[in-house]
Amino acid sequence: MPQNYQIDNLDKAILSALMNNARTAYAELAKQLNVSAGTIHVRVEKMKQAGIITGAHISVSPKHLGFDVCCFIGIILKSAKDYPSALEKLNALDEVVEAYYTTGQYSIFIKVMCRSIDALQQVLINKIQSIDEIQSTETLISLQNPISRSVNP
Structure with missing residues (x-):
């Protein structure tokens, strides 16, 4: 097809x-x-x-599972060639729930879910910022998610 x-x-x-x-x-x-x-x-x-339908999913409430902190992190890599290995290391982190390869200021933009601000701090310091390929990060904490929907066919 x-x-x-x-x-x-x-x-x-x-x-x-x-x-x-x-x-x-x-x-x-x-x-x-x-x-x-x-x-x-x-x-x-x-x-x-045709690849239009890619699966069926169950939606869960991260908040009801104890994940109270959602943030977005813009990542600047040391070099463009570092993308594959950085992505592999980010993919290994359970807290990283989405990742995007982007144009503009950041090479990678990720969505991270944590149980608390303290947990986020530990993830940033001990996991994300310790990845050798990452030069710097900028973290944006989400206060709420008032719109969340799929594309309208």
Whole structure:
């Protein structure tokens, strides 16, 4: 299946429904969208093959799991060639939950979740800033996350 698969309105409706509740049965979706369950199955499989649907996920509340501190850290590397090894070391840290290779001031921008400010301080000093490839960091602490959503198909 080519990666340039063009979605239509039915695909968009299927995606919207599944993004709202990934556990919705194909039969239920078919009923809602006035098509057969087989049609839903075929469309979902085509979107999986095209790389549009990459999986189904359960969302958890970090706060309810005891992770009260969310921050973003801009990382300046010593050299551009250090990116692969720095990324590998960052990936090994459980506290790093997202990473982006960026343009502009920072080479890498990461999202970090910690249980407390003290824990964040330990992660910064003992884990992140001790990575040899990192020249410097800038930390931004998130006060709240008022908007969090996926793209609208």
